[in-house]
Amino acid sequence: MSREQLDEIYLDFSSADTEALFARLDTLLLEKKSWSSSLRIWGDEETDDIQVWFDGPNIESIQFRLNVADLSLPLVGGICDLACHFDCILATREGAIVQPNREAVMRTIMQSRAMRYVRDPQRFLEEAIRLDREGA
Numbered sequence: 001m002s003r004e005q006l007d008e009i010y011l012d013f014s015s016a017d018t019e020a021l022f023a024r025l026d027t028l029l030l031e032k033k034s035w036s037s038s039l040r041i042w043g044d045e046e047t048d049d050i051q052v053w054f055d056g057p058n059i060e061s062i063q064f065r066l067n068v069a070d071l072s073l074p075l076v077g078g079i080c081d082l083a084c085h086f087d088c089i090l091a092t093r094e095g096a097i098v099q100p101n102r103e104a105v106m107r108t109i110m111q112s113r114a115m116r117y118v119r120d121p122q123r124f125l126e127e128a129i130r131l132d133r134e135g136a
Contacts, residue, residue: 011059017086018059024085025050028078048075064090068114076105 083100
């Protein structure tokens, strides 16, 4: 799926589902003060966080960011459980669809650009520079 297609998906959470979602997010990470009235944040943007964006009273999107350098397996499991509970799938920022099970999510993480950087930052940057020069 393209980013535009992902952005067109309407999340149809009832009020009860929204409250249940927030209660479950509270068990995964601590909520922190948001900089926007259209956003609720759990966790820390420097490490792991969960962002719930709103369009008025409706949930517009839910984003999870994981620190792959210090991966929390309980958090990965909690995200998968949450997605299964609400009958959702997961999608990467690039639009790849990921089934909400630990194995699929871990496989996606292990193949991610972030993980390639964590494993070998110098090689990752050298490759990025090479690709940039080839594209110029």
